[in-house]
Every structure is written in structure tokens, then in C-alpha cells.
Amino acid sequence: MPTLDVELNGEAVHDIDAPDSFVTDGPFPVVLENSGRSTHVHLHFDDDLDRAAALDDGNHFVADEATRRVHVSTADVDEPVRGKLKIVTGYGSNTAYVDVRIDPSPETPSESVAVDETFSAPPERPPEIPPGQRAVNALDRLVRSGGVAGAVFGLVAVGAAVAVAVAVDSALVWLAVGLALMIAFGAALLAVT
Structure with a gap:
């Protein structure tokens, strides 16, 4: 320079x-x-x-x-x-x-680069799965992974928590039940996906 x-x-x-x-x-x-x-x-x-x-x-x-x-x-x-x-x-x-x-900067020699023809085509995408089939696949994964017993246990636990909240009628217990419902919903979403 x-x-x-x-x-x-x-x-x-x-x-x-x-x-x-x-x-x-x-x-x-x-x-x-x-x-x-x-x-x-x-x-x-x-x-x-x-x-x-x-x-x-x-x-x-x-x-x-x-x-x-x-x-x-x-x-x-x-x-x-x-x-x-x-x-x-x-x-x-x-x-x-x-x-x-x-002055104009000196031209740098351009090098040609060979490009494979497969790069010119867009990548193949997997076929689109209809929404109903997605739910069936998620249920199938849940059953195969042994998650049915966990799901049943979760439903029983949530039902018991709602029964206790109704019997005690306390804002703090209802807050705990709401938190338990959110955790159960999140766990169900994780199990399905």
C-alpha cells in the first residue's frame, strides 16, 4: 500500500x-x-x-x-x-x-469453480402430513413410549387436586391446582411432540 x-x-x-x-x-x-x-x-x-x-x-x-x-x-x-x-x-x-x-486497481484473475448440478435444484422436502394424521402419529408415539400409564396417572392426580380444591375452597389451593394443571399440560405437550 x-x-x-x-x-x-x-x-x-x-x-x-x-x-x-x-x-x-x-x-x-x-x-x-x-x-x-x-x-x-x-x-x-x-x-x-x-x-x-x-x-x-x-x-x-x-x-x-x-x-x-x-x-x-x-x-x-x-x-x-x-x-x-x-x-x-x-x-x-x-x-x-x-x-x-x-488508478483502477489491477484485475485479479478470476478462478472458475466447478459446481455440481445437484446444487442448482432446490432441496427435496418431506411430504406434508395432514393435521389429523399428526394427532394419530403423536398418540401412537405416546402409546409406544409407555406414556399411557403416565397420562392416566396425571389425569387422576389432576382430578384429585380439583376435588381437594373444591372441598377446602381456598384461594391458595386453587392457585396450586392451576399450577399443577399448567405443569400437566406442559408435560403432555412435551410427550406428544
Whole structure:
């Protein structure tokens, strides 16, 4: 990945030392190398280049004798795009321009991939089972798994709980019966599915 190196404050305060031109075929960083006191730098693309290159932010602070990397993203272009990058320091006291050219990225050879013809057909789905047949199948699974005895025991337990609730006539007992009914219903659903 090519890098656009810019030296700041090299010869004098707010001095900008940048190359006259820069060529790339993809995203690149602008490396702001500060040789002196902290400074603010403004980066801006002219209209032609702004259509193919973008900065996350145009204003950058570079601390004393520090380096700041500014990422420039580029669009895919079919033909070279030319324009200028404007670099400003000292709140406009010094300005430099870099001629930038963004070339189309080199074509990568496409590799052909053999695809089995069976992948082009949709997967086969099992036949749809009518709702009545589903209930018969669920009952059959319940009988084969020995769940009939459990179901009968559950019904007897629920019946006994309702009888106790009617005899005692207490809100707490009715709450317990309701909870038992919900648990029995949930267990029956699990057994059937």
C-alpha cells in the first residue's frame, strides 16, 4: 500500500514538505510527521478527486514531534481520476498542494469453480402430513413410549387436586391446582411432540 508522507514544521513553523505528486490504485494513508511544535492540519480534496477519495475527517491535530496517520478510502474507478489534495497548516498561514492520481486497481484473475448440478435444484422436502394424521402419529408415539400409564396417572392426580380444591375452597389451593394443571399440560405437550 503506497503512503503519502508529509513533513510538518521541518524548516520553519507551519512549514509543509509534501511530494508534488502521488499515485495509488486503492486506499492509502496520509502520514503527517511533525518535526516541531504541535499544529493543526486541514486536508481537503478538490471536487474532481473528492468523487473518488474520502477522508473520515478533514481537521487533524498533530502533537509535538509526533506522527499522525490519516486513512483515505477510495472508490473503485474504471479509469484514472486526477485531482489535488490541499494541505493547510497554521490556520491558513501555509498551504501546499499534492497532485493525486487514483488508478483502477489491477484485475485479479478470476478462478472458475466447478459446481455440481445437484446444487442448482432446490432441496427435496418431506411430504406434508395432514393435521389429523399428526394427532394419530403423536398418540401412537405416546402409546409406544409407555406414556399411557403416565397420562392416566396425571389425569387422576389432576382430578384429585380439583376435588381437594373444591372441598377446602381456598384461594391458595386453587392457585396450586392451576399450577399443577399448567405443569400437566406442559408435560403432555412435551410427550406428544
